[in-house]
Amino acid sequence: MKVSFPYMGTPIGYKKIAALLGHEVIDPPKPTQRTIDLGVKYSPEFACFPMKVLLGSYIEAIELGADTLISSGGHGPCRAGFYGEVQSKILRSMGYDVDLIIFDSIKRDFLGFYRKVKKIKGKHSWRDVWYTLKFSYHTIKILDFLEQQIETVRAYEVHKGQSTKVWEMIEKKIDGAYSDAELDRVKKEAQEMIDEIKLVQVPEEQKIRIGIVGEIYVVMESSVNMRVEERLGELGCEVRRSQYLSEWVDFNLIPARFSPSREPEILRKGEKYIEIIIGGHAKQNMGAIVDYKEQGFDGIVHLMPFGCLPELISQSIMPKVSEDLDIPVLTLSLDEQTGRANSLTRLEAFVDLIRTRKNGKCIIQVS
Amino acid sequence: MKIGVPRALLYYYYFPLWQKLLLCLGHEVVVSPETNKEIVDLGVKKSVPEICVPIKIFNGHVENLLKKNVDYLFVPRMVSVEKGCTFCPKFLGLPDMVRSTFPELEGKLISPKIEMNSEIIAEPHCYQELKDVLNLSDKELRKALKVAKKHWLKFRSISKKGYLISEALDLVDQKTVPPFENQGDITIGLIGYVYDIYDEFVSMNVAKRMRGLGVNVVTFEMLEERIIDREVKQMSKVLFWTFSNKIFGAGMHFYRNKRVDGIIHITAFGCGPDSLLGKMLELDSEKFNKPFMTVRVDEHTGETHLQTRIEAFIDMLRKKKKKG
Ligand code: SF4
Ligand code: SF4
Numbered sequence: 001m002k003v004s005f006p007y008m009g010t011p012i013g014y015k016k017i018a019a020l021l022g023h024e025v026i027d028p029p030k031p032t033q034r035t036i037d038l039g040v041k042y043s044p045e046f047a048c049f050p051m052k053v054l055l056g057s058y059i060e061a062i063e064l065g066a067d068t069l070i071s072s073g074g075h076g077p078c079r080a081g082f083y084g085e086v087q088s089k090i091l092r093s094m095g096y097d098v099d100l101i102i103f104d105s106i107k108r109d110f111l112g113f114y115r116k117v118k119k120i121k122g123k124h125s126w127r128d129v130w131y132t133l134k135f136s137y138h139t140i141k142i143l144d145f146l147e148q149q150i151e152t153v154r155a156y157e158v159h160k161g162q163s164t165k166v167w168e169m170i171e172k173k174i175d176g177a178y179s180d181a182e183l184d185r186v187k188k189e190a191q192e193m194i195d196e197i198k199l200v201q202v203p204e205e206q207k208i209r210i211g212i213v214g215e216i217y218v219v220m221e222s223s224v225n226m227r228v229e230e231r232l233g234e235l236g237c238e239v240r241r242s243q244y245l246s247e248w249v250d251f252n253l254i255p256a257r258f259s260p261s262r263e264p265e266i267l268r269k270g271e272k273y274i275e276i277i278i279g280g281h282a283k284q285n286m287g288a289i290v291d292y293k294e295q296g297f298d299g300i301v302h303l304m305p306f307g308c309l310p311e312l313i314s315q316s317i318m319p320k321v322s323e324d325l326d327i328p329v330l331t332l333s334l335d336e337q338t339g340r341a342n343s344l345t346r347l348e349a350f351v352d353l354i355r356t357r358k359n360g361k362c363i364i365q366v367s
Numbered sequence: 368m369k370i371g372v373p374r375a376l377l378y379y380y381y382f383p384l385w386q387k388l389l390l391c392l393g394h395e396v397v398v399s400p401e402t403n404k405e406i407v408d409l410g411v412k413k414s415v416p417e418i419c420v421p422i423k424i425f426n427g428h429v430e431n432l433l434k435k436n437v438d439y440l441f442v443p444r445m446v447s448v449e450k451g452c453t454f455c456p457k458f459l460g461l462p463d464m465v466r467s468t469f470p471e472l473e474g475k476l477i478s479p480k481i482e483m484n485s486e487i488i489a490e491p492h493c494y495q496e497l498k499d500v501l502n503l504s505d506k507e508l509r510k511a512l513k514v515a516k517k518h519w520l521k522f523r524s525i526s527k528k529g530y531l532i533s534e535a536l537d538l539v540d541q542k543t544v545p546p547f548e549n550q551g552d553i554t555i556g557l558i559g560y561v562y563d564i565y566d567e568f569v570s571m572n573v574a575k576r577m578r579g580l581g582v583n584v585v586t587f588e589m590l591e592e593r594i595i596d597r598e599v600k601q602m603s604k605v606l607f608w609t610f611s612n613k614i615f616g617a618g619m620h621f622y623r624n625k626r627v628d629g630i631i632h633i634t635a636f637g638c639g640p641d642s643l644l645g646k647m648l649e650l651d652s653e654k655f656n657k658p659f660m661t662v663r664v665d666e667h668t669g670e671t672h673l674q675t676r677i678e679a680f681i682d683m684l685r686k687k688k689k690k691g
Binding site: 046048082089090275276277279308309312313333 | 414415417418422444446453455456457459460462463464467468470480602607637638639640641642643645646647650
């Protein structure tokens with residue numbers, strides 16, 4: 001099989017699984033304007049933005065020769081089921097013959113999950129599969145661990161852009177590591193590289209911390225969110241996201257008893273604003289905001305794809321959350337024509353506002 | 368107590384049940400008027416810009432009822448009415464949205480959580496919140512639900528005779544309902560959510576208009592549930608959300624049914640699920656050699672535009688039929 005997968009944050013995890021199981025891996029192209037345009041052209045008009053970009057990514061991967069596409073879905077009522085079905089149908093109507101395999105939470109559909117793994121497994125033993133999965137999990141854990149450090153130091157780097165460059169190098173190194181020993185070695189190197197980044201000293205009380213919440217795809221995939229983490233870093237803010245790939249795995253693929261996932265706790269914290277899980281990550285986002293507030297964060301950037309059903313509910317509730325918790329929230333709606341300049345100006349104004357607020361001068365709500 | 372029920376969303380499917388329930392419990396039921404321009408404008412003001420038109424209209428109805436000084440507002444949280452499938456996320460989060468959009472509703476909202484594996488949503492566990500707020504005994508609730516259930520089943524049976532929901536809502540209070548007779552020369556499958564097709568503002572009475580042009584109109588709620596289920600089950604997975612599935616299943620059935628000459632899909636602006644299921648049905652139109660048309664309505668759609676498109680579609684169907 002010639003396997004490819006769309007970008008949703010780094011695809012390194014998938015890549016390892018596919019390569020170790022002996023498939024030919026087609027390196028997926030990072031989404032560009034062309035990807036988005038392709039997706040928009042062939043998707044139904046009111047399909048949500050991630051679905052359009054994913055379709056564009058599939059088309060580009062097929063153009064590169066992929067015959068099997070692997071992806072993971074969201075969970076809860078707003079799920080990958082209909083994505084996959086409609087996308088397959090559209091791809092077929094365009095004359096492409098591909099297999100679309102979408103992994104959903106193992107807890108929802110164990111049998112389906114098993115069948116899909118079996119399809120990818122080929123002739124390998126289950127022991128190999130187990131090792132592969134473990135190795136890939138280990139890889140993304142390391143990636144997430146390192147990325148969070150980058151998200152902090154980027155705010156204080158002396159040489160603008162250095163952290164981002166270091167991060168790109170780290171990604172490449174980890175991409176090339178195919179054994180536990182190698183991975184450990186690379187991890188040490190990466191740590192050294194991060195430690196070497198020169199930082200400006202900023203007094204604790206002037207540090208600004210921003211939590212990014214929203215729909216999983218636009219939160220994780222920087223090419224469709226105007227690289228909002230980097231932008232915030234450049235503006236001198238530390239950033240954390242409400243989603244990291246390894247956390248998705250922790251919650252969705254690992255049995256609760258063994259899982260280090262904080263998601264159940266986050267969900268409880270969201271209850272006050274959204275009572276039940278309504279799909280996507282709407283309720284988690286509410287919980288994440290409460291959690292960020294408790295951790296002393298200064299502001300929230302809420303990323304929402306155009307046409308996203310659950311996030312539209314979040315957006316409707318956001319003013320109240322912001323007021324209740326006394327934390328500024330900026331909602332950015334992302335689509336194929338997101339006015340970048342306009343959104344960037346809003347982002348800058350938002351950070352300014354937080355900075356002023358921090359200095360105790362004024363209190364305004366933004367939404 | 369005066370309990371307000373917005374004439375929006377699933378009002379068009381479950382009102383007979385909820386009305387009977389509240390009446391039997393001895394309360395006054397206040398319904399907002401038919402959607403009009405003023406209500407739409409109010410709703411638009413109260414909603415985030417990107418949200419679908421039906422939700423905007425819903426917000427307008429809530430605002431309208433607030434002005435009527437109701438004691439409570441009845442906004443159920445529709446979670447599920449069949450096994451393994453839920454409503455569109457916006458229904459799931461509706462009470463949360465209402466609560467933060469209208470802070471003045473604090474303490475006035477009754478939102479029982481409807482979670483069932485059947486459409487007949489008359490089980491006491493669904494109305495726990497109603498019971499708490501109105502301080503009901505088990506027995507009272509059970510008794511009222513029994514009456515409500517019977518009333519709703521009658522409403523459903525009227526739909527299945529071939530009457531439109533707008534007619535069934537009136538007929539359900541009559542003793543006897545005559546059989547419905549179709550008299551048109553062609554038959555169109557009209558698919559869309561009840562809150563689009565029967566909202567006079569959204570659909571501009573499209574169903575009645577079509578009948579006026581000598582067309583027999585069939586809709587999903589006129590079909591037996593098992594017919595729709597059968598179509599939906601043929602898909603490799605259950606695809607969408609409950610009512611989207613119903614529409615999709617009805618659409619497939621209309622494609623296969625020889626008596627149906629063409630399909631019209633009414634959709635309101637901004638509905639993601641409709642966009643997907645519309646696309647899937649459209650892709651099948653050629654395979655079944657049956658015309659399919661989408662009519663998308665927003666806050667500004669004009670009546671003449673709608674009328675022209677429908678007339679053209681009907682003409683085309685008639686010509687096609689003559690040719691054989
Ligand atoms: S959560 Fe939003 S973006 Fe994700 S599938 Fe649902 S509607 Fe689309
Ligand atoms: S199904 Fe469509 S129209 Fe209905 S609430 Fe959901 S998005 Fe809106």
